[in-house]
Amino acid sequence: MSKLATVLAAIDAANAKDPRMDEGQPEALLYGQRMSAECDRLFPNASEVLQIAARGQHIERWVLKRADFPEGRAGYLKWRRDLGAHHASRVGELMAQAGYSEDEIAEASSMLRKEGIKRNDQVQALEDVICFVFIKWYFAPFSGKHSPEKILDIVAKTARKMSAKARARALSEFDLPADLAAAFDV
Known part of the structure; x- marks a missing residue:
């Protein structure tokens, strides 16, 4: 199995544990599959790192609940930042286990934290x-x-x-x- 297939399967395995359901599937798993499908459609020559970031965009999203953060915009933004950091950390762990380089992991992490949007x-x-x-x-x-x-x-x-x-x-x-x-x- 390729490194890419290994990471995507690991992301799917993590997201399959989502207790929330959507269309009869774990919500995060379905979201990741939709992200991959749109990534493939919009960017047919996407790098492996972009493909991984797309699939892992909501990895284990249910772990950090919005209700556990303060109400209002500041609480919402903290929740989103913490989610981005969690997604980046988890995807980075899975990429490292599959043999991706530190630079590739850093690139995916940056994407998942939305660093450099528009740039x-x-x-x-x-x-x-x-x-x-x-x-x-x-x-x-x-x-x-x-x-x-x-x-x-x-x-x-x-x-x-x-x-x-x-x-x-x-x-x-x-x-x-x-x-x-x-x-x-x-």
Whole structure:
């Protein structure tokens, strides 16, 4: 088995332990599979490190619960930072076990902590994949739970995270209402 296949299988094994279910599968496992599928579709020549970061984006996400952090924006941001550090640490451990170099591990860790978004092509590629997965699989359920104002705000924030190329592609691939599509004109 290749190093890449070994790491992806290890990520899947960790995510298969997610007690939360989505479409009859552990939630993190399904999310990782969706991330890999979108990564393959958007970046067919993706580096192994980008493929690993995409699959491991939510590794063991259930371990750090949002409810265990303070309410409000500061608590939310701390939770997200701690999640990124956890994802980077766990993926790094699995990469090391499979024989990846320290530089490759550092690159994946940087991607998972979102260091250099808008400045590092690989970090931006991962963010574009994340945004496409959100729009494709999670936006509709999310929008059913929130006000139109909150939805517009989230769409605008999502669009700002994306590269110009990804925003244009999203507009061509997704049938968004005019007000939401306008949010992609960043």
